[in-house]
Amino acid sequence: MRSRAQEVVVETPGSQSSLHRANLERVVRAVRLAGSLTQAEIARTTGLSAATVSNIVRELKNGGTVEVTPTSAGGRRARSVSLSGDAGIVIGVDFGHTHLRVAVGNLAHQVLAEESEPLDVDASSAQGFDRAEELVNRLIGATGVDRAKIAGVGLGVPGPIDVESGTLGSTAILPGWSGTRPAEELRGRLGVPVHVDNDANLGALGELVWGSGRGVRDLAYIKVASGVGAGLVINGKIYRGPGGTAGEIGHITLDESGPVCRCGNRGCLETFAAARYVLPLLQSSHGTDLTMESVVRMARDGDPGCRRVIADVGRHIGSGVANLCNLLNPSRVVLGGDLAEAGELVLGPIRESVGRYAIPSAGRQLSVLPGALGGRAEVLGALALALSEMGDSTLLDGTAPSATPAFT
Ligand SMILES: [Zn+2]
Numbered sequence: 352m353r354s355r356a357q358e359v360v361v362e363t364p365g366s367q368s369s370l371h372r373a374n375l376e377r378v379v380r381a382v383r384l385a386g387s388l389t390q391a392e393i394a395r396t397t398g399l400s401a402a403t404v405s406n407i408v409r410e411l412k413n414g415g416t417v418e419v420t421p422t423s424a425g426g427r428r429a430r431s432v433s434l435s436g437d438a439g440i441v442i443g444v445d446f447g448h449t450h451l452r453v454a455v456g457n458l459a460h461q462v463l464a465e466e467s468e469p470l471d472v473d474a475s476s477a478q479g480f481d482r483a484e485e486l487v488n489r490l491i492g493a494t495g496v497d498r499a500k501i502a503g504v505g506l507g508v509p510g511p512i513d514v515e516s517g518t519l520g521s522t523a524i525l526p527g528w529s530g531t532r533p534a535e536e537l538r539g540r541l542g543v544p545v546h547v548d549n550d551a552n553l554g555a556l557g558e559l560v561w562g563s564g565r566g567v568r569d570l571a572y573i574k575v576a577s578g579v580g581a582g583l584v585i586n587g588k589i590y591r592g593p594g595g596t597a598g599e600i601g602h603i604t605l606d607e608s609g610p611v612c613r614c615g616n617r618g619c620l621e622t623f624a625a626a627r628y629v630l631p632l633l634q635s636s637h638g639t640d641l642t643m644e645s646v647v648r649m650a651r652d653g654d655p656g657c658r659r660v661i662a663d664v665g666r667h668i669g670s671g672v673a674n675l676c677n678l679l680n681p682s683r684v685v686l687g688g689d690l691a692e693a694g695e696l697v698l699g700p701i702r703e704s705v706g707r708y709a710i711p712s713a714g715r716q717l718s719v720l721p722g723a724l725g726g727r728a729e730v731l732g733a734l735a736l737a738l739s740e741m742g743d744s745t746l747l748d749g750t751a752p753s754a755t756p757a758f759t
Contacts, residue, residue: 372747374397374399374403374407375407375410375411375747376743376747377397377399378393378397378399378404378407378408378411379411379416379417379434379743379746379747380743381393381396381397382417382432382433382434383434383458383738383739383741383743384560384738384739385560386433386459386460386560386561387431387432387433387459387460388431388432388433389422389424389429389430389431389432390404390405390408390429390430390432391424391429392424393408393432408430408432415435415438416434416435416438416746416747417432417433417434417435418432418433418434418435418436418459419431419432420433433459433460434457434458434459434746435458435459436457436458436459436461437457437500438457438458438459438500438746439457439458439500439501439502439741439745439746440455440456440457440458440463440496440497440500440501440502441455441456441457441458441501441502441503441504441505441734441737441738441741442454442455442456442487442490442491442501442503442504442505442543442733442734442737443455443456443504443505443506443507443730443731443732443733443734443736443737444483444486444487444504444505444506444507444537444730444733445506445507445550445553445729445730445732445733446470446479446483446506446507446508446509446533447470447507447509447550447726447729448509448576448577449469449470450467450468450469450470450726451467451468451469451470451479451482451483451486452465452466452467452468452726452727452729452730453465453466453467453483453486453487453490453730454490454727454730454731454733454734455487455490455491455494455496456734456738458502458738458746460560460561460734460738462731462734463494463496464490464493464494465490465727465730466486466489466490467726467730468482468486470482474527475527476527476528476531476533476536479528480533480536480537480540483537484537484540484541487504487541501541501543502543502544502737502741502745503543503544503545503546503737503740503741504537504538504541504543504544504545504546504733504737505545505546505547505548505553505732505733505734505735505736505737505738505740506533506534506537506545506546506547506548506733506736507547507548507549507550507553507729507730507732507733508528508533508547508548508549508550509549509550510528510549511549511595511596512533512547512548512549512595513594513595514591514592514593514594514595516532517532517533517534517535517547518530518531518532519531519532519533533545533547534546534547544740544741546736546737546740548589548591548732548733548736549580549582549595550574550580550729551572551573551574551580551581551582551598552582552589552591552598552732553582553728553729553730553732553733553735553736554572554574554582554687554722554728554729554732555570555571555572555581555582555583555584555589555685555732556582556584556589556731556732556735556736556739557724557727557728557729557730557731557732557733557734557735558570558572558685558687558722558723558724558728558732559572559584559735560731560732560735560738561723561724561731561735562685562722562723562724562728562731563683563685563720563721563722563723563724564584564683564685567584567682567683568584568586568587568682569584569585569586569679569680569681569682569683570583570584570681570682570683570684570685571583571584571598571600571672571675571679571681571683571684571685572584572684572685572687572722572728573600573668573671573672573684573685573686573687574687574688575624575625575626575643575664575668575686575687575688575689575690576625576626576643576688576689577625577626577627578601578613578621578625579600579601579620579621579624579625579668579671580598580599580600580601581598581599581600581601581675582598583597583598583679583681584681585679600620600671600672600674600675601619601620601621601624601625601671602614602616602619602620602621603619603620603670603671603674604616604617604618604619605618605619605620605623605667605670605671606618606623609622609623610622610628620667620668620670620671623663623664623667624664624667624668624671626642626643629643629646629660629664630642630643630646632660633646633656633657633660636656637649637654637656637657642689643688643689643690644689644692646660646661647661647689647690647692647693647696648692650693650696651692651693651694651696658696661690661693661696661697662696662697662699662700663700664690664697664700665693665696665697665698665699665700665701665704666700666701666703666704667704668686668697668701668704669700669701669702669703669704669705669707669708670704670708672684672701672704672705672709672717672719673704673705673707673708673709673714674708676705676709676710676713676714676717677709677710677713680713680716681717682716682717682718683717683718683719683720684701684717684718684719684720685720685721685722686698686701686719686720686721686722687722687724687728688722691721691722691725692721692725694721698719698720698721701719702719705717705719
């Protein structure tokens with residue numbers, strides 16, 4: 352007896368049943384990426400008619416693929432559609448500069464468990480993967496989810512990933528990890544598909560799906576930590592470039608005769624904004640054990656030196672953002688990392704620089720917001736990556752492809 356999946360393969364392209372199957376996939380994909388959508392939103396996202404969406408949602412609900420709950424949209428009664436919570440599991444793993452964070456979520460975008468632990472930056476990559484494997488297994492045990500339901504893992508690393516080979520490029524942050532293939536390593540340990548990306552791209556995805564970027568199609572997520580990076584979302588998708596290097600906003604030249612940057616150039620944005628260059632400015636007046644977090648805290652408490660430094664950082668980031676506006680015209684910029692906690696102390700100067708340096712038509716519709724997810728942005732972005740990369744065939748194999756008439 353042939354399985355249903357085989358039946359789909361042998362269908363004639365363009366037949367009513369293959370068209371119907373394609374429509375089912377479009378609806379499931381839209382809901383999978385967004386978490387939950389009203390039927391009107393599904394129609395807008397997929398381009399299908401309201402009647403087709405209504406019929407497909409009924410079919411998917413009967414097959415147990417989606418759940419439908421009453422909600423209100425703009426004061427009107429509506430039906431919110433999400434994938435069934437027990438349809439599958441995704442896992443996010445985020446290696447940060449000083450931490451390891453893991454989250455377990457379901458296909459309805461609910462986070463079932465999340466845990467973070469300190470990670471020694473000098474640890475070898477093998478130790479790091481051992482710890483990640485342990486933490487993933489512990490959370491799977493704690494939530495009692497069925498391992499067979501794991502659809503995929505999203506993995507974040509704080510360095511550039513070569514798109515073709517999946518190799519982690521040279522990084523001053525995790526020197527012991529240079530040349531490793533993180534996705535391959537974790538796939539070997541967990542036995543499930545693993546997709547990898549850098550921390551700025553995952554921060555962008557996290558904020559896009561769960562945070563300050565919800566509802567936006569064009570967004571830049573700026574992360575200021577020991578370096579300055581950006582994750583770029585263009586027309587709803589992360590833009591990586593052919594080599595995976597897109598978004599290196601930290602190396603925009605602001606001053607040709609400025610300080611020498613770790614990249615070898617002079618006066619990059621990073622040399623005016625990243626912690627390693629900014630914290631020394633305060634060391635003679637505020638001591639040597641400063642972190643970006645403590646400087647932000649003192650600035651919020653009114654310390655004039657810290658306020659000045661934070662405002663200058665904002666002004667310089669704003670110059671970089673203005674360049675980004677002129678090139679890509681995003682509708683939103685989300686500031687992540689510890690610096691975002693400074694709120695208006697840094698966002699005000701960013702907006703001021705954008706107003707000054709971006710051409711008016713490029714900066715006019717821009718909103719600059721702090722990230723809503725704080726230190727969780729990357730691990731939630733890793734969940735979003737796993738959700739976006741998984742296929743829908745297993746989800747739809749329970750839905751008869753040809754037993755119902757096609758709706759167009
Ligand atoms: Zn540089």
